[in-house]
Amino acid sequence: MRADDGANGMLPEQPAQAAPSIVPHGAMGAATSFAVVVTSYNYRDFVVEAVESVLAQRRQPAQVIVVDDGSTDGSATTLRERYAGDARVNLLCDTNGGQLAAFQRGVGLVQADVVCFLDSDDRWEPDYLTRLGALYDARADVDFVFSDLQLFGRQARVMRFHDRAVDLGYTAISTYVLTQWYGAPTSALSMRAQWARQALDLPESFRRTWRLSADNCLVFGCSVLGAHKYYLPTGCVGYRIHDRNGWWSNRSPRIEYINKMTSSALIRHYAAKVGLGPECIEFSKLEFMTKPSPPWSETRRYVRLVMMRRVSPWRKWERALNILRHGWKRRK
Numbered sequence: 580m581r582a583d584d585g586a587n588g589m590l591p592e593q594p595a596q597a598a599p600s601i602v603p604h605g606a607m608g609a610a611t612s613f614a615v616v617v618t619s620y621n622y623r624d625f626v627v628e629a630v631e632s633v634l635a636q637r638r639q640p641a642q643v644i645v646v647d648d649g650s651t652d653g654s655a656t657t658l659r660e661r662y663a664g665d666a667r668v669n670l671l672c673d674t675n676g677g678q679l680a681a682f683q684r685g686v687g688l689v690q691a692d693v694v695c696f697l698d699s700d701d702r703w704e705p706d707y708l709t710r711l712g713a714l715y716d717a718r719a720d721v722d723f724v725f726s727d728l729q730l731f732g733r734q735a736r737v738m739r740f741h742d743r744a745v746d747l748g749y750t751a752i753s754t755y756v757l758t759q760w761y762g763a764p765t766s767a768l769s770m771r772a773q774w775a776r777q778a779l780d781l782p783e784s785f786r787r788t789w790r791l792s793a794d795n796c797l798v799f800g801c802s803v804l805g806a807h808k809y810y811l812p813t814g815c816v817g818y819r820i821h822d823r824n825g826w827w828s829n830r831s832p833r834i835e836y837i838n839k840m841t842s843s844a845l846i847r848h849y850a851a852k853v854g855l856g857p858e859c860i861e862f863s864k865l866e867f868m869t870k871p872s873p874p875w876s877e878t879r880r881y882v883r884l885v886m887m888r889r890v891s892p893w894r895k896w897e898r899a900l901n902i903l904r905h906g907w908k909r910r911k
Contacts (some may be wrong), residue, residue: 612641612692616685619699622655626699638708641691649675670700677790700819701766707815726767729892730838740810747808747870754802762798767816803849
């Protein structure tokens with residue numbers, strides 16, 4: 580089971596290269612505890628490698644929760660034989676409900692500060708949680724962190740949001756108005772546990788729509804509900820490309836259209852929960868100011884937002900020039 584569709588074409592694909600060294604700023608706080616939710620459906624050939632990559636982390640998670648979503652290929656038997664007696668692994672084998680249902684089951688057992696997600700056909704390098712932990716420990720204000728991905732298997736390149744770490748501040752208005760994607764596919768997502776619970780607090784009727792691509796629920800939900808987002812390239816997330824990827828191998832104009840429409844409906848659902856409406860565009864500049872060092876792509880995005888306001892042209896240009904000025908001063 581994958582959520583490959585999460586990228587929605589928004590993550591630029593680049594030639595493979597080493598991730599930059601990141602040193603989070605701010606005073607160090609208490610050590611952050613991690614839970615990892617591994618979701619699997621009919622990936623018997625890959626799931627053990629995924630789980631082992633979690634158990635091999637140099638910074639050990641407090642919980643490893645493996646959810647088999649009613650696999651019919653013998654995955655559940657393989658998992659029971661290998662991990663039923665392993666105290667480090669909490670194994671859930673249930674009837675098939677789709678990816679959103681699997682996320683909800685896994686997060687329901689989380690008792691740690693931060694939850695990370697891993698698709699069962701992907702893998703992590705041993706330093707992944709160490710790199711995430713350094714940031715979460717230092718920045719109590721950061722709620723949601725996503726990483727780059729190292730494609731392997733049938734392709735070999737890097738998918739990334741930017742070539743450096745980016746504190747994205749708040750992203751509710753940009754997400755609501757532009758359906759902007761501030762995230763990555765499942766295996767590169769992490770967030771403080773309360774945000775995962777809020778994003779996955781969805782009616783049961785949503786489970787059918789999000790049997791695949793449930794990373795949309797995490798990415799869009801956390802943005803619209805008000806999480807503080809951060810992009811941290813780690814070079815540690817391996818994203819396998821093969822002929823059975825749930826979305827990657829089945830992309831078409833029809834599927835992408837359906838994904839856009841269902842994503843838009845999902846965003847509106849979250850917006851209704853917090854009372855967010857079209858008038859929020861008036862506060863675009865304030866949201867932009869929460870970004871300490873925005874890349875030019877983000878600066879241009881907020882220029883576009885202020886130019887959509889229903890005010891006189893000179894006021895639009897005044898706001899747009901203001902954003903360009905601040906973006907120039909803050910850029911690295």
